[in-house]
Amino acid sequence: MGRDALFDLLRSYGMLVKKTKRYHVTTDSNHGFYKSPNRIKDMEITHSEQVFVSDITYIKTDAGHAYLALVTDAYSKKLMGWALDDNMRASLVVKALKMATKRLEFHPKKIIHHSDRGIQYCCPEFTEYATQHGYVLSTTQQYDPYENAVAERINATLKYEFGLKRRIKSVAIAQLMMREAAHIYNTQRLHWSLNLSTPEQIHREYNSIKYKSYKREAA
Template identity: 45%
Template sequence: KKLYYILSEELASLGVGRDRLFDILRANKLLIKRQKSYHITTNSHHRFRKHANLIENLEVTRPEQVWVADITYLGNRKNPMYLSLVTDAYSKKIIGYHLDNTLEVSSTVEALDMAIKNRMYPDKKLIHHSDRGLQYCSNIYQDILSKHNIKCSMTESYDPYQNAIAERVNGILKQEFFMNTTHLNIKIMKKIVKQSIAIYNSKRPHWSCFFKTPNQTHQQNKMKIKSYRKKTSSKAIALDDV
């Protein structure tokens, strides 16, 4: 859908509609294949304080109102890599990131430091939302949030819908940018991550942002982003459609 939107003028001049474009992509094996993978990166059995969920019924109406943080697994058992991400819930822009071979707190701190450095609206109130993993509950991470007057919010049970934006962004990076390539070393993967996130932020339109890119959406606050509700719950979830 995003590709059809980007190429709409060129395709119209060739007499190619959406269905025909999909047929062409399918014939050339260029359609995105959905892959389900599950790897635990969250250790919530620890001594650190777990915070309440502050965004469950919150309507996100501007950039830098809510950040969502998550860790996604790349690589394999012989070559494990973990990508820490901080994403803006309104614009879907990846604000901070860091790739490492371990799940050390220092990796998530690197991503958070980048996000804070990249803030465009430092005077606005901001909530940081994540799971209850040790990395986010740690004293080091919490001290940085407190230092910058960022409120902490956490999922109160394991429910993928509660951190749906982070999960969706993880899927986009793996499925559309081939970040699930497992045989490359971390030095090369860091370059791929950097280039992919730059393209993701500046060139990939989002359905929930009315086909604007994350960068475009992040530079304004007039647009009311599309959201979806879980049928069995009253929770509002901002998601990107396929």
């Protein structure tokens, strides 16, 4: 039995440990900027560099909260870009997408960029950069984490498996840890959803497997 099946079984018997309340909000969708539709809701994802998913999470340091912006390829689960700093201004998510753009291997004309409706992803500083570089913008419509399930999953993986959940001495050290974590995650960590292959391997194979989402199946 895999991890997800085990969690479903435990959930059906009410045996899962309840999560603590999320006390640090990283998404501010109360703004007047245009919010794109959810373009991937019923979309069939078939290959690498078709859809990128992005999110921001917080990292605890001795000096206070730092923020980590991630860009992940939805098909291969490869971490394409990231940026970590002591603020979550729009420049943070632009920096993460710039890294992802530099790491493109197939250079398609259009890539759907999917994120939450936070102000960083809807403000002109980000949207203008993204559209100028050929990205088609897509955002979640509700507060359901399953609307951006791949991004939510990699957040948890980096925190709980690579030590980013614990309090870190400084932003500089957190950046070094993140750089190492990204390399190991992409090149060494095996995924059940990738038939026990690494994100790097599946990404380069382009369309070698059937896409598996982390979305909860309807009953």
